[in-house]
Amino acid sequence: MASEPQGGLTEYIQHHLTFWQSHDGSFWSFHIDSIAVSLVLGILACGWFWLKSRRATAGVPGKGQAFVEIVLEFVDGQVKDVFHGDRRFLGPLALTVFLWVFLMNAMDLLPVDLLPFITEKLGASHFRAVPTADLSMTFAMSLTVFVLVIFYSFKAKGFGGFMHELFTAPFGKHPLLWIPNFALNMVELVSKPVSLGMRLFGNMYAGELVFMLIAGLFSAGSWLLFGMGIVGYTVWGLFHILIISIQAFIFMVLTVVYISMAHDHH
Amino acid sequence: MDINATLIGEMLSFAILIAFTVKFIWPNLTKAIEERQLKIADGLNAAEKARAELKDADAKVADEIRKARQQASEIIDKAQQQANQILDKAKADAVAEITRLKAAAQDDIASMAQRAREELRERVGALAVQGASKIVQREIDPAAHKILLDQLATEI
Numbered sequence: 494m495a496s497e498p499q500g501g502l503t504e505y506i507q508h509h510l511t512f513w514q515s516h517d518g519s520f521w522s523f524h525i526d527s528i529a530v531s532l533v534l535g536i537l538a539c540g541w542f543w544l545k546s547r548r549a550t551a552g553v554p555g556k557g558q559a560f561v562e563i564v565l566e567f568v569d570g571q572v573k574d575v576f577h578g579d580r581r582f583l584g585p586l587a588l589t590v591f592l593w594v595f596l597m598n599a600m601d602l603l604p605v606d607l608l609p610f611i612t613e614k615l616g617a618s619h620f621r622a623v624p625t626a627d628l629s630m631t632f633a634m635s636l637t638v639f640v641l642v643i644f645y646s647f648k649a650k651g652f653g654g655f656m657h658e659l660f661t662a663p664f665g666k667h668p669l670l671w672i673p674n675f676a677l678n679m680v681e682l683v684s685k686p687v688s689l690g691m692r693l694f695g696n697m698y699a700g701e702l703v704f705m706l707i708a709g710l711f712s713a714g715s716w717l718l719f720g721m722g723i724v725g726y727t728v729w730g731l732f733h734i735l736i737i738s739i740q741a742f743i744f745m746v747l748t749v750v751y752i753s754m755a756h757d758h759h
Numbered sequence: 760m761d762i763n764a765t766l767i768g769e770m771l772s773f774a775i776l777i778a779f780t781v782k783f784i785w786p787n788l789t790k791a792i793e794e795r796q797l798k799i800a801d802g803l804n805a806a807e808k809a810r811a812e813l814k815d816a817d818a819k820v821a822d823e824i825r826k827a828r829q830q831a832s833e834i835i836d837k838a839q840q841q842a843n844q845i846l847d848k849a850k851a852d853a854v855a856e857i858t859r860l861k862a863a864a865q866d867d868i869a870s871m872a873q874r875a876r877e878e879l880r881e882r883v884g885a886l887a888v889q890g891a892s893k894i895v896q897r898e899i900d901p902a903a904h905k906i907l908l909d910q911l912a913t914e915i
Contacts, residue, residue, distance in 0.1 A: 512761070524765040531769060535776045539784065546787035551794030558791075565788050585785035589777050624769075628761040633769030637777075 598737030
């Protein structure tokens, strides 16, 4: 907070809610912070699992391998409950989603000023540490899932089957009902990625905002408020461990549910 | 608005991460897990089999012990019978020997008594003859008076 411009809590929060952009304004600019953090975490998670899987032994597993296997078995169990088919793609997809979203969410548990403080020394004026509190990030994932849903709808039902389903379910085959059927199916289809992306974004954004509000207490100028800040930050941090895990879990399960629904015939 | 080209970049990253996990992480780990599951199942089966075999062996051992015990008791019985037989025979032999010895001794005694009696009788006869000759003071013809003297001896 000491490094912040003097301007009160509002300016502090606004400062923290601004992305580090490659260039301002246009669609073709990038959020360097989101991309950097998500890439580092993605490579970290995948690299770690890759190392463990490369040295995976069918004999007595080491502690690292055991942990990796526990995570994999947990994810695989969730997928198995929802999807009854070949899990060679859906399993690793769910694992990637769970690990990546969990780690990106977990960036929320770092002190809100830590990464911005470091990057400011390195020359970045703004830095947001939680990629999942970035709509671009969450929608990137939910849209990828959406693409997969469309792909598997075509693959499982064929072009004709999928079209037939779009126009005749749920009301019936009558030509007059084609338009309402299609409209309803479009709403259903589009609501999936929107809700998926918005849910994760909303939870993480709100969590981040609460952390910032509590952090504002530290510079409020009173020892009482400082103490309340410490208590509040601790309590909210502990509670947030639950939220980041649950949100990662929900995102994973819904991804699996949506894709397995794409396999179902109506 | 927060949505910009980050979206496209992250979609690409996401796709790459998924592909990487599908190709390099998941198969190795699931293979290791499935192999271990097989190994554990084999181990459990082997343990189950070994336990059954052990049970069989135990039963066999118990059977053998029972048989051995039975055999031993049979042998002991036979030995006892034999001992009894030997004892009985020895007893019978001893009794026979005793009766034989007793009979022989009785025979001896009887014959010795007979002989003693004969001797005594002869002696008494001679004494009687001596006495009589002394009384009569003359030689008596022993042959002529033998019958008389014998009669005398038996009366003594």
